[in-house]
Amino acid sequence: MSSTLSIFMQPVAVPVALAKEMNINIQIIADKLSISKSTVSRALRNHPDISTATRDRVVKMANELGYEPNLVAQALTTKKTFTIGVIIPHIGHSFYAEALQGMGDVLYDTGYQILIASSNEDSERELLNIKNLLAKKVDGLIISVAASTTSIERFENLVSKKIPLVFFDRKIKGLAASSVSIPYHKIYRQKLEYITAQGITNIAYIDGNQESFYSQLKIEAFNQVINESSYRFDRVQIIQAPPDLNGGLEAFKKLYRSNDLPQLLDASASMQAMGILKAAQMNKVDIPGDLELFGNYITQATDLLTPRISGAGFSIKDMGRQAANLLLEHLNEKNKNPAEYFVDASLCLRETTKNSAIKIKSNLSLPKN
Numbered sequence: 001m002s003s004t005l006s007i008f009m010q011p012v013a014v015p016v017a018l019a020k021e022m023n024i025n026i027q028i029i030a031d032k033l034s035i036s037k038s039t040v041s042r043a044l045r046n047h048p049d050i051s052t053a054t055r056d057r058v059v060k061m062a063n064e065l066g067y068e069p070n071l072v073a074q075a076l077t078t079k080k081t082f083t084i085g086v087i088i089p090h091i092g093h094s095f096y097a098e099a100l101q102g103m104g105d106v107l108y109d110t111g112y113q114i115l116i117a118s119s120n121e122d123s124e125r126e127l128l129n130i131k132n133l134l135a136k137k138v139d140g141l142i143i144s145v146a147a148s149t150t151s152i153e154r155f156e157n158l159v160s161k162k163i164p165l166v167f168f169d170r171k172i173k174g175l176a177a178s179s180v181s182i183p184y185h186k187i188y189r190q191k192l193e194y195i196t197a198q199g200i201t202n203i204a205y206i207d208g209n210q211e212s213f214y215s216q217l218k219i220e221a222f223n224q225v226i227n228e229s230s231y232r233f234d235r236v237q238i239i240q241a242p243p244d245l246n247g248g249l250e251a252f253k254k255l256y257r258s259n260d261l262p263q264l265l266d267a268s269a270s271m272q273a274m275g276i277l278k279a280a281q282m283n284k285v286d287i288p289g290d291l292e293l294f295g296n297y298i299t300q301a302t303d304l305l306t307p308r309i310s311g312a313g314f315s316i317k318d319m320g321r322q323a324a325n326l327l328l329e330h331l332n333e334k335n336k337n338p339a340e341y342f343v344d345a346s347l348c349l350r351e352t353t354k355n356s357a358i359k360i361k362s363n364l365s366l367p368k369n
Contacts, residue, residue: 024065024066024067024068025067026040026041026044026067028065028067029058029061029062029065029067032061032065033057033058033061035054035058039054039058040058043055043057043058043059044058044059044062045082045111046109046110046111080139081136081137081138081139082111082112082113082139083112083113083114083115083136083137083138083139084103084107084112084113084114084115084138084139084140084141084142084324084327085114085115085117085129085130085133085134085136085138085140085141085142086100086103086114086115086116086117086141086142086143087117087118087119087126087129087130087133087141087142087143087144088100088116088117088118088119088144089118089119089120089121089144089145089146089147089170090118090120090121091116091118091120093271093299093301094299094300094301095169095270095297095299095301095316096144098299098300098316098317098320099144099168099169099316099317099319099320099323100114100116100320101317101320102315102316102317102318102319102320102321102322102323102324103142103320103321103323103324104320105317105320105321105324106320106321106324106325106328107324107328110328112139115133115136115138117129117132117133119146120146121146121147121148121243121244122146122148123146123148123149123150123151125146126145126146126149126154127154130143130154130158134163139164139331140163140164140165140166140327140330140331141158141163141164141165141166142165142166142167142168142323142324142327143155143165143166143167143168144167144168144169144170145167145170145171145172145212145213145214146212146214147170147208147209147212147214147215147242147243148209148212149212149213149214150209150211150212150213152172152175152213155172155175155177156175158177159175159176159177164327164330164331165177165178165327165330166178166179166180166323166326166327166330167179167180167181168180168181168319168320168322168323169181169182169319170213170214170217171213171217172213173213173216173217176338177338178326178327178330178338178339178340178341179339179340179341180319180322180323180326180341180342180343181217181340181341181342181343182297182312182314182342182343182345183342183343183345184217184218184221184222185221185224185225186342186345186346187221187312187345187346187347188221188222188225188226189225190346190347190360191225191266191294191347192225192226192229192231193358193360194347194349194353194355194358194360195231195264196229196231197355197358198292198354198355198358200263200264200292201232201233201234201235201263202233202234202235202262202263202264203233203235203236203237203262203263203264203265203266204236204237204238204239204255204262204264204265204266205219205222205236205237205238205239205266205268206239206241206247206248206251206265206266206267206268206269206272206276207219207238207239207240207241207268208240208241208242208243208247208268208269208272209240209242209243210240214243215243215268218268218296219238219268222266222268235262237260237262239251239254239255241272242272243268243269243271243272244269244271244272244275245271245272245274245275245278246275247269247271247272247275248267248269248271248272248273248274248275248276248277248278248279249275249276249278249279250275251265251267251272251275251276252265252275252276252279252280252283253279256279256283256285261285261290261291262291263291263292264291264292264293264294265291265292265293265294266293266294267293267294267295267296268296269295269296270295270296270297270298270299270301270302270309270311272295272296273293273294273295273296273302273309273311273352274295274301274302274305274309276293277293277305277307277309277352280293287307287352288307288351288352288353288354289354292352292353292354293309293310293352293353294309294310294311294352294353295309295310295311295352296311296312297311297312297313297314297316297345298311298312298313298348298350299316303350306351307350307351307352308350308351308352309350309352310347310348310349310350310351310352310353311347311348311350312345312346312347312348313345313346313347313348314343314344314345314346315343315344318343318344319343322341322343326339326341346360347360
């Protein structure tokens with residue numbers, strides 16, 4: 001009687017350097033698992049047609065063999081780089097940091113990487129960012145428009161070339177492109193509710209660059225809400241100032257030095273509101289006792305201030321997630337038509353307004369991030 005000795009060996013992970021020398025590719029993985037090369041390729045890209053069990057087997061074998069994807073070969077085969085370009089106005093602004101976290105939650109789970117570029121609110125730098133990202137063959141773009149951008153041409157070119165494109169927070173009115181933004185008409189109506197309930201008749205609105213798309217949408221919403229209202233104001237001032245900390249400081253100084261402070265200031269940008277708050281404290285003007293203040297939207301940064309600034313509350317991460325999901329729909333051709341989405345935002349009354357007990361016709365709960 002003969003006997004057969006069977007030796008079962010556990011797979012051993014191959015060092016990366018050795019894997020490169022051995023030229024580990026998806027064909028080797030396919031042979032090891034006795035499945036097709038295309039199945040391995042789709043499993044590594046987390047394709048929905050591949051079962052979880054098969055994907056886990058493929059990923060495990062790829063890790064054991066020390067497989068590293070050839071990104072150049074992938075791009076040539078799929079005509080995709082699995083990279084998304086995101087252009088933001090401020091790299092250090094907490095709003096954009098939160099939005100990027102939301103985008104990452106969505107995109108990384110689908111195998112995409114994010115390339116981030118900052119315009120620093122400069123139109124020319126924004127244009128250069130677009131050119132550089134397209135040169136890197138990104139599959140699509142998510143953009144928040146720079147405050148100084150006044151030309152629509154660069155975005156029209158993207159649309160005409162059928163580059164998958166989504167705007168978030170700041171968008172271009174009238175352009176056939178998708179967007180996720182704040183419902184400013186709703187927020188200004190809620191601010192007006194508060195103003196009328198408080199009997200405030202003297203207000204000032206701090207605008208940004210009148211020629212920029214960013215400012216035009218907000219001032220248009222502000223004017224429409226004020227003009228449609230039957231409420232009578234004694235005075236409504238509109239003051240031009242850059243949408244940053246210094247803009248808020250200078251706007252406040254202009255009003256303070258002319259002894260012309262209103263009852264309420266409404267800043268069109270969160271950084272403006274922070275500048276106004278700082279200037280008021282420097283000049284011993286009590287907020288909200290002497291002057292009430294609205295900001296644009298609430299961020300982690302504005303909620304760290306004392307007093308906390310009243311403004312639009314919503315999940316900034318969700319805005320990022322919505323923008324990423326919308327771009328994925330375009331990339332996967334599930335939705336080829338431009339879509340316009342608004343975040344679920346409501347006015348949140350904090351300590352820069354006197355009466356937080358006023359019942360606005362929307363939920364005033366804290367935004368969940």
